[in-house]
Amino acid sequence: MSVIKVAILGFGTVGEGVYRTIQSHAQEFTAVLGKKVEVVAILVKNIQKERNIREDVLLTTNFQEILRLPQLDVVIEAIVDKEPTFTYLKQAIGKGCHIITANKEMFAHHGKELLDLAKENGVSVGYEATVAGGIPVIQTLRQLLNINRVSQIQGILNGTSNFILSEMREKKQSFAESLRQAQAKGYAEADPTNDIEGFDAFYKAMILSRIAFGEEPDWQTVERQGITAITSELIEAAEKLKLRFKHVASISKEDEQIIASVKPILVGDENPFYHVEGAENAVNVHSDIVGRITLQGPGAGMYPTASAMIEDLVYVCQSKLNSRQNIKKTADWRGQIRKQKDYWLLQGFVEKTKHPEITWLDEVTDSIFIIEAGKEDLKGLLGRQPEICYFQILGDENLPILNKPTATVI
Amino acid sequence: MSVIKVAILGFGTVGEGVYRTIQSHAQEFTAVLGKKVEVVAILVKNIQKERNIREDVLLTTNFQEILRLPQLDVVIEAIVDKEPTFTYLKQAIGKGCHIITANKEMFAHHGKELLDLAKENGVSVGYEATVAGGIPVIQTLRQLLNINRVSQIQGILNGTSNFILSEMREKKQSFAESLRQAQAKGYAEADPTNDIEGFDAFYKAMILSRIAFGEEPDWQTVERQGITAITSELIEAAEKLKLRFKHVASISKEDEQIIASVKPILVGDENPFYHVEGAENAVNVHSDIVGRITLQGPGAGMYPTASAMIEDLVYVCQSKLNSRQNIKKTADWRGQIRKQKDYWLLQGFVEKTKHPEITWLDEVTDSIFIIEAGKEDLKGLLGRQPEICYFQILGDENLPILNKPTATVI
Numbered sequence: 001m002s003v004i005k006v007a008i009l010g011f012g013t014v015g016e017g018v019y020r021t022i023q024s025h026a027q028e029f030t031a032v033l034g035k036k037v038e039v040v041a042i043l044v045k046n047i048q049k050e051r052n053i054r055e056d057v058l059l060t061t062n063f064q065e066i067l068r069l070p071q072l073d074v075v076i077e078a079i080v081d082k083e084p085t086f087t088y089l090k091q092a093i094g095k096g097c098h099i100i101t102a103n104k105e106m107f108a109h110h111g112k113e114l115l116d117l118a119k120e121n122g123v124s125v126g127y128e129a130t131v132a133g134g135i136p137v138i139q140t141l142r143q144l145l146n147i148n149r150v151s152q153i154q155g156i157l158n159g160t161s162n163f164i165l166s167e168m169r170e171k172k173q174s175f176a177e178s179l180r181q182a183q184a185k186g187y188a189e190a191d192p193t194n195d196i197e198g199f200d201a202f203y204k205a206m207i208l209s210r211i212a213f214g215e216e217p218d219w220q221t222v223e224r225q226g227i228t229a230i231t232s233e234l235i236e237a238a239e240k241l242k243l244r245f246k247h248v249a250s251i252s253k254e255d256e257q258i259i260a261s262v263k264p265i266l267v268g269d270e271n272p273f274y275h276v277e278g279a280e281n282a283v284n285v286h287s288d289i290v291g292r293i294t295l296q297g298p299g300a301g302m303y304p305t306a307s308a309m310i311e312d313l314v315y316v317c318q319s320k321l322n323s324r325q326n327i328k329k330t331a332d333w334r335g336q337i338r339k340q341k342d343y344w345l346l347q348g349f350v351e352k353t354k355h356p357e358i359t360w361l362d363e364v365t366d367s368i369f370i371i372e373a374g375k376e377d378l379k380g381l382l383g384r385q386p387e388i389c390y391f392q393i394l395g396d397e398n399l400p401i402l403n404k405p406t407a408t409v410i
Numbered sequence: 411m412s413v414i415k416v417a418i419l420g421f422g423t424v425g426e427g428v429y430r431t432i433q434s435h436a437q438e439f440t441a442v443l444g445k446k447v448e449v450v451a452i453l454v455k456n457i458q459k460e461r462n463i464r465e466d467v468l469l470t471t472n473f474q475e476i477l478r479l480p481q482l483d484v485v486i487e488a489i490v491d492k493e494p495t496f497t498y499l500k501q502a503i504g505k506g507c508h509i510i511t512a513n514k515e516m517f518a519h520h521g522k523e524l525l526d527l528a529k530e531n532g533v534s535v536g537y538e539a540t541v542a543g544g545i546p547v548i549q550t551l552r553q554l555l556n557i558n559r560v561s562q563i564q565g566i567l568n569g570t571s572n573f574i575l576s577e578m579r580e581k582k583q584s585f586a587e588s589l590r591q592a593q594a595k596g597y598a599e600a601d602p603t604n605d606i607e608g609f610d611a612f613y614k615a616m617i618l619s620r621i622a623f624g625e626e627p628d629w630q631t632v633e634r635q636g637i638t639a640i641t642s643e644l645i646e647a648a649e650k651l652k653l654r655f656k657h658v659a660s661i662s663k664e665d666e667q668i669i670a671s672v673k674p675i676l677v678g679d680e681n682p683f684y685h686v687e688g689a690e691n692a693v694n695v696h697s698d699i700v701g702r703i704t705l706q707g708p709g710a711g712m713y714p715t716a717s718a719m720i721e722d723l724v725y726v727c728q729s730k731l732n733s734r735q736n737i738k739k740t741a742d743w744r745g746q747i748r749k750q751k752d753y754w755l756l757q758g759f760v761e762k763t764k765h766p767e768i769t770w771l772d773e774v775t776d777s778i779f780i781i782e783a784g785k786e787d788l789k790g791l792l793g794r795q796p797e798i799c800y801f802q803i804l805g806d807e808n809l810p811i812l813n814k815p816t817a818t819v820i
Contacts, residue, residue, distance in 0.1 A: 021557070021699055028557045134700035136554040143553055144546040146724045147431070147438045148717060272706060275685045289431055290544035290717035293707035296682060297700065307558060307700035314556045 004033065004317055007041040007066045009088060010079035011051060014102055014129070015042070017306030018076055019053065025310070033317055041066045043079075063088050067095055074316060076309055077101040086110045093117050098316035100309050102129035105194075108203035111210065126312025131204045132157055132281040134304030135297040136311065141211050141285065148287035150212040152252035157204040159279035159299035160188045160195035161227045161247040165264075166277040169235050169244065175228065187279055187300075197226035198247065198262040205249035205260055208283075212251065217258040225263035229389060234347060237368045238266055243345070243393060246273045266345055266393040272296070273394075344371050344378060348388030355381055414443065414727060417451040417476045419498060420489035421461060424512055424539070425452070427716030428486055429463065435720070443727055451476045453489075473498050477505055484726060486719055487511040496520045503527050508726035510719050512539035515604075518613035521620065536722025541614040542567055542691040544714030545707040546721065551621050551695065558697035560622040562662035567614040569689035569709035570597045570605035571637050571657040575674075576687040579645050579654065585638065597689055597710075607636035608657065608672040615659035615670055618693075622661065627668040635673035639799055644757060647778045648676055653755070653803060656683045676755055676803040682706070683804075754781050754788060758798030765791055 006022065008015050022029070022039055029037040041058040043066060044051075053059065060066060063084070066075075075092040077099065079085055085106045089099050093114065101107055107114070107130045118125045128138045132155065141150065156162050160182055167178035179196065182188035194200045202224050209216045227247050238245055243266040251260045267273045272294040276282040281299030286292050298304035343361070346369045352360055357377040362370040370393070373381075382388055416432065418425050432439070432449055439447040451468040453476060454461075463469065470476060473494075476485075485502040487509065489495055495516045499509050503524065511517055517524070517540045528535045538548045542565065551560065566572050570592055577588035589606065592598035604610045612634050619626045637657050648655055653676040661670045677683045682704040686692040691709030696702050708714035753771070756779045762770055767787040772780035780803070783791075792798055 025557050025559075025699075028559070032556045135703055136550060139554050140546060140550065144549050144721055146442045147435050147720050149435075149438070269685070270687070272685065275679070275682065277680070287717075289435075289713050289720060291708050291711075291714055293545055293705065295703065295705055297703035301701075303699050304701055307697075310557050310699065311554055 001030070001034075001036055003036045003038050003071075004029075004073045005038055005040045005069070005071045006074045006076060006313070007043070007069070007072055008039060009043040009063070009066075009075065009077045009085070011042055011044050011053075012078065013302045014305045014309070015076075015078035016051075017302035018078060018309050021303070021306045021310050022313075023054075029314075032314055035317075037313065040069060040072070063091070067091055072097055074098045074100065074313060076313070077103060078305075078309070079103065080105075082106045082109055086114075089114060090117060093121050093123055096121060096123060098123045098126070100126035100129075100312045100316060102127075102305055102309060104130040104200065104203040104207060108206045111207060124316040126309070126316045127207065128312045128315075129305050129308035130207050131155075132283055132295075133159070133297070133299040133301065134307045135281055135283060135295045135299070136308070137208070137283045137285075137295055138211055139311070139315065140295065141208070145285070145287055145290075148289045150253075150285060150287045152250065152286040153208050153212055153283065154248055154250045154273075154286075155201075155204070155208070155283040156246055156273055156276050156281055157249050157283070157299070158195050158198070158201040158247060159281055160192065161198075161201070162276065162281070162299075163187050163279045164196065165227060165230065165235075165245050165247065168230070168232060169239065170277075172232065172236075174232055175230065196228055198224045201247065201249045201262045205251050205262055208249075209251045209258055209260060212285075213253050213258055215258065217251075217260045221260075223261040223263060225261075227264055230264055234345075234368070234389075234391075237347075237364045238345065240364060241266075241345075241362075241370070243268055244274050245391070246276070248273065248394070264391055266391050268393070271394055342373060342375060342378075343393040344373060345369070345391045345393060346371055346388055347390070348385060350381070350385065350388065411440070411444075411446055413446045413448050413481075414439075414483045415448055415450045415479070415481045416484045416486060416723070417453070417479070417482055418449060419453040419473070419476075419485065419487045419495070421452055421454050421463075422488065423712045424715045424719070425486075425488035426461075427712035428488060428719050431713070431716045431720050432723075433464075439724075442724055445727075447723065450479060450482065473501070477501055482507055484508045484510065484723060486723070487513060488715075488719070489513065490515075492516045492519055496524075499524060500527060503531050503533055506531060506533060508533045508536070510536035510539070510722045510726060512537075512715055512719060514540040514610065514613040514617060518616045521617060534726035536719065536726045537617065538722045538725075539715050539718035540617055541565075542693055542705075543569070543707070543709040543711065544717045545691055545693060545705045545709070546718070547618070547693045547695075547705055548621055549721070549725065550705065551618070555695070555697055555700070558699045560663075560695060560697045562660070562696040563618050563622055563693065564658055564660045564683075564696075565611075565614070565618070565693040566656055566683055566686050566691055567611040567659050567693070567709070568605050568608070568657060569691055570602065571608075571611070572686065572691070572709075573597050573689045574606065575637060575640065575645075575655050575657065578640070578642060579649065580687075582642065582646075584642055585640065606638055608634045611657065611659045611672045615661050615672055618659075619661045619668055619670060622695075623663050623668055625668060627661075627670045631670075633671040633673055635671075637674055640674055644755075644778070644799075644801075647757075647774045648755070650774060651676075651755075651772075651780070653678055654684050655801070656686070658683065658804075674801055676801050678803070681804055752783060752785060752788075753803040754783060755779070755801045755803060756781055756798055757800070758795060760791070760795065760798065 075097045085103055092099050107127050115125055163182050164178040206216045230245055245264050246267055248265050249262045282296040284294045359372040432447055453473055485507045495513055502509050517537050525535055573592050574588040616626050640655055655674050656677055658675050659672045692706040694704045769782040
C-alpha cells in the first residue's frame with residue numbers, strides 16, 4: 001500500500017494533537033484514502049525534551065533537514081508567528097507539498113500568496129483550523145454552499161473573549177478577575193492583547209471574507225473593538241433587558257463593497273449567539289437560498305483544532321485545487337441584506353432634547369439608554385460627546401425588548 | 411459549453427423552489443461546474459395548471475416520456491409517497507442518471523437499494539434534503555467528518571413538532587390549538603400523524619444512522635413516541651424547572667449495537683436545543699476528535715429544501731460515488747459515549763417508599779417529580795404503574811436544576 005508522508009511543524013498543544021490523532025486513527029485514514037498516513041518528521045524547538053514519539057520519526061530543529069527528505073507529501077504547520085512560518089510554507093509548496101495551517105495571523109497576512117503559489121505548483125492548502133477550531137466553517141462555505149450567494153457572516157470567533165464575557169455575567173465578576181481565570185485555565189496568554197482587543201477575531205474575519213466574497217475589505221476600514229470596555233455595570237444593565245454581550249465579527253457585502261467589523265454587540269434570547277457560552281465558537285451564515293444556518297462548537301483546544309487539520313489532511317489528499325475564490329470574485333451580484341433599523345445601548349450622560357434625530361426607547365438606569373438611530377445620527381451625537389460608550393443590539397423591530405410593556409418611547 | 415440536463419419530478423413547493431433557483435442562479439452553476447444547467451422536463455399531476463415555466467420545458471404527466479428524452483443527466487425528485495417514486499428513481503438510475511431526492515419515507519425504506527443500484531450504474535445519489543431541510547448535515551457527516559468517529563447524533567428533525575411545542579410554551583396554549591396554528595401556517599398537513607407521532611423524525615433518524623454508522627438498528631427496537639402526550643401542565647412544570655420539552659431523535663452506537671429513539675425529552679438552558687424554537691431544526695454530532703458540534707437552521711420550506719437539492723446537484727455532478735457507508739461498517743471501533751446517570755421527569759401518583767432503587771430529587775407538584783434512576787429500575791416502576799408518564803432530562807450531574815438550592819433530595 002502506498003504511503004502519504006507527513007511532517008508536523010511544532011509540537012505544542014495542536015501539533016501533538018495532530019500527531020496523536022494520526023496514530024490513533026490510522027485505520028480511518030486507510031479506509032478513506034486507500035493509503036497509509038505516516039508522520040515522518042517533526043520540527044521542534046528543543047530536541048532534548050521527552051515527548052513519547054515513535055523512534056523512526058525524524059525530530060529536528062532544522063526545517064531544511066525536513067525539506068531534504070526523499071519523500072514528503074504534506075506539511076502540517078502548528079507554530080505561531082508570521083515568520084519563519086510563511087517562509088517555511090513557501091519552501092514546502094515549492095517542493096510540491098500540500099500544506100495545512102492553523103496560523104490565522106500568518107494566513108490573514110499571506111494566505112493569498114500561499115494560495116496563488118500552491119495553484120502554480122499544483123498542490124492544495126488546508127486552513128480549516130485557522131477559523132473556529134473544530135467547527136467545519138471553511139469547508140462548509142467552500143464545499144457545501146457552492147450555489148448559495150452568501151450575503152453575511154457573523155461569528156463568535158474568539159473563545160477567550162467569549163469565556164471572559166460569560167464569566168463576568170455568570171459569576172458577577174470584574175473583567176480583570178475573569179481574565180485571570182481565563183489565564184489560569186489556559187484560554188488566555190500571559191499577554192492577552194490578541195484575544196481581548198479583537199486582533200485574533202479580526203484575522204479570522206479576514207480569512208472568512210476571502211472565502212465568502214473572494215476578497216477582503218481594506219483592513220484600515222474595519223472597525224475593531226475589543227471587550228475591555230465592557231464593565232460589570234454594563235453587563236448587569238444588559239441582563240435586566242434580557243440581552244447579552246457577545247464579541248462578534250461581522251462581514252457582509254453591500255453594493256459591491258465589503259463591510260466588516262469586530263466588536264461587542266448585544267443579542268437577545270431569540271438569537272443563536274445568546275446561548276453560546278464559555279470558550280465555544282459559533283458562526284452564522286446568511287445566504288440567499290437557504291437563509292440562515294448556524295454552526296456551533298469548540299473553538300480551540302488540542303483535539304478540536306487537530307480535528308480540523310486532520311480532516312484537511314483528507315481534503316488536500318483527495319481534492320484538486322479549488323478555484324472557488326476566483327468564482328466569487330467575478331460573479332456580479334449584490335448583497336441582499338435587508339436594510340433594518342439600528343438599535344443601540346448607550347452609556348453616558350446625554351441631554352435628550354438636544355438630539356431630536358434620535359428615538360429614545362428605554363431608560364435602563366440614569367446613564368444607560370436604549371435608542372433607535374441611524375449610524376450617521378449616532379456618529380453626530382458622539383462627535384459632540386466622545387465619552388459616550390455605545391453597543392449595537394442585534395435584531396430588528398421584533399426584538400422582544402422593544403415590545404415588552406415597559407419599553408415605552410420616552 | 412456543454413449542458414447538464416435535469417428533470418424535476420413534482421412541482422409543489424419544493425419542486426418549484428428547485429426550478430426557480432436553477433433559473434436565478436444560472437451564473438453560479440456555470441462558474442462552479444463549468445457547464446450550463448438546464449431544466450428540460452417537469453413531471454406534474456395536472457398539465458393544464460398555469461405555472462410560469464419556460465416554454466421549452468417538457469411538461470408531462472407521464473414519467474416514461476421523460477425517460478425517453480435523448481439526453482438526461484439528473485433526475486430531481488420532489489414528490490411524496492414511496493410509490494411510484496421508488497420505481498421512477500430505479501428507472502432513472504438504470505438509464506444512467508444521477509438522482510436527487512427529498513423523500514425521507516421512500517429513502518428510509520429504499521435508500522440502501524437505490525445506493526447499491528447507483529453504485530452498479532456508476533451514478534450518484536443526493537439526499538441532503540431528506541434530513542433537516544437546508545442544514546447541510548448529511549454532507550457534513552460525509553465530507554467533513556471523514557476521520558472523526560461519530561459516537562452519537564441527536565436532532566430536532568421535525569419542524570412541525572418543534573413549532574407546536576414552542577407555541578404551547580410561549581402562548582400557553584393547548585396542544586390542539588397549537589396544532590391548528592401549525593396547520594394554518596402550512597407547517598402541518600391536514601392529517602398530521604407523520605409529524606406529531608414521530609414517523610417523519612424516525613425516517614430521518616434511520617437515514618442519519620446509515621450515514622454515521624453504515625447501518626440501521628432493527629426498526630422494531632426503536633422507541634418512537636410522538637408529542638401528543640405533552641400537556642400544558644407538563645410544559646408549565648418544565649418551565650418552573652427552567653427546562654423545555656424538545657422532540658429529539660437520538661442515534662448512538664454502543665458496543666457494536668446501534669441504539670435509536672425518537673421521543674420528547676427535557677433539556678436545560680445549557681443545551682443548544684433549548685433555544686431551537688419554531689419550525690427550526692438542529693443537529694448535534696458527537697465525535698471523538700472534535701467533540702460536539704451543532705448545526706442549526708431552517709428545517710423545511712420552499713427555498714431551504716431547494717437549497718439542499720441544488721447543492722446536491724453540484725455534488726452529484728462533481729463527485730465520484732462515495733464509499734463511506736462501507737468504510738464505517740467494517741471499521742472496528744466501539745462507541746465512546748461516557749456512561750452517565752439518567753434523570754427523569756415523572757408524572758403520576760407514586761408511593762415513594764415502595765421504590766428504594768430510585769432517588770427522588772425534586773417534587774415539582776404533587777404528581778410531578780424529578781428522579782435519578784437507571785433505565786431498568788424505571789422500567790420496573792412502570793411495569794407496576796403503566797399509567798405513569800416519564801421524560802428523560804438531557805444532561806449529566808452538572809445539570810443546573812440538580813444544583814439549584816431548591817433541588818434537595820426528598
